[in-house]
Amino acid sequence: MQISLNWLKRYVDLKETPQNIASALTALGFEVEGMTFRGTEIQGVVVGEVRECGKHPEADRLSVCRVFDGNEEVPVVCGAPNVAAGQKVLFARVGAELPGGLKIKKAKLRGVESFGMICAEDELGLGESHDGILVLDPSAPVGISMQDIPGLCDVLYEINVTPNRPDALGHLGVARELAARFETPLRYPDEALREDGSDIQGLVSLAVEDEQGCTRYVGRVVEGVTVGPSPDWLVQSLKSLGKKSINSVVDLTNFVLLEWSQPSHAFDLDLLAGKKIVVRRARSAETLKTLDGVERKLDERDLVIADGEKPQVLAGVMGGESSGVSEKTKNIFVEVACFDPRTVRTQSRRHGLQSDSSYRFERGVDPLATARVCDHLAALIAKVCGGKVAEGRVESISKAHPKKPRVVSLRPARVGKLLGVSPSTSEIEKLLAGIEIKSSGKDASTGSARDVDALRFEIPGFRNDLEREVDLIEEVARLMDYNKIPATLPSFPLTAVALPPGEKLASKIRHSLCDLGLSETISLRFTSRKALEKLILAENDARKNFVPIQNPLSEEWEVLPTTLMPALLQALERNQNTQEPNVRLFETGRAFFRSERSGERDSGVREEPVLGIALMGEWTDCSWDGPHHPVDFLRLKGLIENLLDGLRADLRWEYGSKAGFLHPVESAELYAMDSKEPIAVLGTLHPKVQVEYGLKNPVVVAEFHLDALLKSPKKPLLFEAYESHTGTVRDVNIVVAEKVRHADVLAAVPKEVLHLREVRLNSVYRGKGLPENHKALHYSFIYRHAERTLTDDEVNAIQEKVKVELLKNPNISIK
C-alpha cells in the first residue's frame, strides 16, 4: 500500500522527519518496504517567473528566456516547447543538484549563456511527464523554494499492511496510528452535508434481497451535478499515488477509498432502469460488461447490484459500463455498502478480477461508518461538482450487522502473564485510547472471580479485527513497542534429548558419504511424468505410483517424486554441461507414493525417506596422479560396503536388479535377512536410461529406503580378542571359466573348515598362460587357532583337504 505524507498531513500534524515517520510505521507493524522522495530532498530549486521569452538565434527548438528567481533576473536557455513569458515555473538555480545527479552549472548553449534551468516534472522526480516544463499556478510567490509550494513535494511510503488491518488501507487509518504514536490529535475529514435537494424517496428505491451478501447498504442522490475534470488538489492527490484522474465523480470515489479505506460506487441515476437499486444474486445467463471492458457471464453465485432490469455492478468488485458516470451525467446515485467478505473474495477469484474495492471488502470495511462515509462522499460531490444533495438516504441493515461498537473485556493480570511485562491499568487504558479504543470501566457482566478485575473496552468499527482479550493484549504490546518488552529466558526441568532414530540414521549417512568422497545435494521435490518414464520402470514398479500436483508451476515440476533418480540424473547432466564430467552426488530426500486414504484427514500419500547416490565419470579425479578409474559397479559396491560397515547393517546381497533403470547384470539388490522388498538397489545405469538423460560418461546409481534400513538387523559391536595369535596363510590360484563367479568359487569351499577364518581374494588375472575365456583368481586362505599358533604341518593338512574338495567341482582347476 502506498501512503503519501502530504495526504497524511490532512489528518494529523507530523513534525518528525520522514525517516522517523518510517521508523514509527515499522514499529507499529506497517513495515516500510520503500520510500520515494518526490522533490523533498532537492536544494536550490525555486519558483521563478519567466519575464521574457524569445527565439534562440541559432536553434529553432530552443528559447532564450529571462527568468526572475526572486533575487535576480538571469538569461536561461530552455528547450521546452511550452515555455512562455509570464509563466511561473520551477527554476533550478546554478548550483542546484537534481535527482539522478545532474548538477546545474553556468553553460553556453549554441553561443548563448544560460544561468540555470527551467524544470520538467520528471527532472525533479515529481512524476513521469516530460511533455514540457511544469507550469505553476500564477499565484505562486516567486523565490520560494519548491518545498514550500503546498502539495508539490511529497514522500511516499510503500507499507506492508497485514490482512488483519484493512483500516490501514486508507490514509485516515494510517494517520490514526501515527497520531497515537506521536501523541497528537487526529482530524477527521467529514465534509459538512447540506441536504438541499428533493426527497430521495421520490428519486430512487432500494431493495436488498440478499442480506447475507450485503449486510449494510446506504445510498444518496446528488442532483444537478456537472461532471468534468477534477480540481488540482484532487488530481494531485490521486496522481501522487499513481492513480489516473478520470472525472470529478469517479475521482472522488477513489479519493474516499484511499482516505477511509471504504469503497463506494457512483451511478448515473438516469441510466438506472426504473430508478431501482436491487441487491441480489445474478440469474443464470445474465451478463455484465465491467468497466475493464470484459463481458462477464454471471450465475446464481454472483452477488450483483442491479437496476430494475439487469446487473449493473459485480458487488464489491467492479462496476459496469452501462450505468457509469460520464460527463453527460446530471444526477448521481452513490452507494456505500458492506458486502460479505467471503462473497466478495470468492466472486473476485471466480472472475479473476481483483480491484481496490474487492481487496478492501475481502479484508472487511468499517461496519459502523457506512452512512458517515456516504454523507461525506455526497457532500464532497456536491462541493466539487455542484448540485444538491437530496434529502435523506436509502438504506438497509441486516439483523446480523453490528449496530454499535463491540465490547471486549481485558484482565490486566492476563497482560502480564502473556507479555511478561505488566503495564498498569491506566497505562493500558491510555495506550488503547490512543487508537480510539475507549474504556467503559470495570466489567460487571459476570460475577466470577476470574473476571473480577476485567476492564471493558469499546472497539470502534474500523478495528473489527479485535474480538478477544488476546487481540487487545497484542494491541497493548504493539502500542507499547515490542522492543520495550524485556527478553528473558523460560526455565524448564532438565531433560535428555535424543535425536529420533530416522534423523540419526540420515545424519550418520550424510557424514559417512561425505567422508567417502561424495557431496550432498538437495533437489526440488518435484519431477515430471516424462522424467519418470525415462527410467523405463517395470509395469508393477511402485515408483509408477506417483502423486500429481493439481496446480504445478511447470510441466517439469508436475508430480511428486517417487524416486530421487530423475533429480540426481538431471543434476549429473547439468554438471556434464558445465564441463564437470566427474561428479559424485548423494541426497537424503523423500519419496511420495499414492496410497489409500485411511480417514477424512488422511493425506492419501505415503512419504518415505530415501537415499539416492549417483556417480559419474572418473572416481579418482581428485588426484592428478593416474591411473584414473571410471566409476563402475564394483567401485559402487565397495562404497556401499563401506557405508554399510559404518552403519553395521547386516544385509543380504542379491545380484542382478529388476529395477528398470539399472543394468540387469551389473547391479544388485540389498535385503534384510527376511524381507521380500529390497532395501536398496544399486548398479550401473541402464544404457537406455543413460541415453535418455543425455549422459555421456559412465554412471552408477543406488537408492535406499531408509525406513527399511532403519528396521533392518545390525551387527553387534562387541570386542573380539585380536592380539594372541597371528594367522597362517596359504595361497591358491584357482582357474575358472569367465562365467564362473567369485561367489561360485566361495560356494565351492567346504563349509566349516577347521580353523579357516577367511578366504580373501587378492587378484583376478586374465591373459598369458590361461586357456581362452578363463581367469585365475588368486585367493589367500587364512587359518587361525583361537588359543595357539598352528604348526605348518597342521595347516598343510587342512589346506590339502580343502583343495581336494575344491577340485571335486568340475568348473575349478588349481594352478
Place this chain on the structure above:
Amino acid sequence: MNSANDLEELKTRLLADLNLAVSGASESPRLEDLKTKYLGKKGEIYGLMRGMGALPADQRPAFGQKVNELRDLAEERFAALEAKAEEQAINAKLAQSTLDPTLPGIRAPMGHLHPLSQVREDTINFFRGLGFELAEAQEVDHEWYNFEALNIPPDHPSRDMHDTFYVDEGIVLRTHTSNTQVHYLLDHKEPPIRILAPGFVYRVDNDATHSPMFQQVECLVVDENISFSHLKGTLFLWAKHVFGPDVNMRFRPSYFPFTEPSAEMDISCIFCGGKGCRVCKQSGWIEVGGCGSVDPAVFEKVGWDPERYTGFAFGFGIDRIAMLKYGIPNIAHLTRGDTRFLRQF
C-alpha cells in the same frame, strides 16, 4: 711381548689407524677391518689379554686394568666413528631424493555437506542443547492441519500469504512447518513442550529469493506461564549463536493467524553492521523470521486449555539463514546440484 711397552705401542698404532681410516685417503683401512684387527675375538687387544698369563702374578692386575682401559677406549672410538659414518650414509641417501615437494598433494576423495544441512545441523544442535526435542510431520497434509487448525479459515485473505500447491481436494503440500505444531499438540498432552521441527515446505513461488520448495525450522514451547518475553529471550539467544555476539535484534508487529501477539524478528544487517547497504535495502535490518505467542484459538482446536497454557512459536527459513551466512545471492543455487557450488562448503 706383553710388556707395558707393547701396550703403549698398540695404543699408538690403533689411534693412528683410526685417524687414517677417517681421513678419507684412498688406501686408508676400512673401519670394520680395523675393528676386527683390534677388537675382534682374534684381535690384538684380546691377544694382549691372552698373553697376560706370561706375566708375573703380581703384575697381572695392573696390566689387566690397562688392557681393559685400552679396550674401552677402542670401543668408544669405534662406536663414535661408526655413528658418524652411519649418519653420513643416511644424509647422502636423503640428498639423493628427486621428489618435487611443490607438486599438489594427492588427495583422498573428499565430499561436502550441503550448506543447508550444515545450517540445519547447527540449528538442531543448538536447540537440543536447550532441551528441545525434534518433531516431524508429513509434507503432504490435509489442509485442516496446515490451515484450519492454525486459525486460517478457508476463503480468508490470510491465505494469500500462502500460495498453496494442491495434490487433491483438501490435500496440500504444507506451506509451513507449523502443521507439526498441530500434530504434536494433538498427540502429546503433557507439558512442558519444547519442540523443534525442521523440514521442507512448499509455496507456489519462484524467483531469486523464493523457491517453490524451501526449508524451515519451527520451534514451539508450551507450558504454564510462557510469555512473549520468553520468546524474545530464546530468539535472541539463537540469533547471537548464529550471527555472533554483536548482532542487534528488533521485533516488529506482524500478523499470523496462529500467533498473537505476532512479530517479525529482524537482525542488524550483517553485511553493513546496520549502516544500510544493498542487501538490507538501506534499512540496516534484515528479516529473519516470524514468531509470536500461540493463539488461544490454536489451543482450542487441539484440545488444550488456553486459560491455563501459554506458549510461543517461531519459524525461520533455513535457506534464508544459509544465504545470509554464506552470502549466496540466489536461492536456486541451493537446489541445482552443481558441484562448483557444492564443493565450496
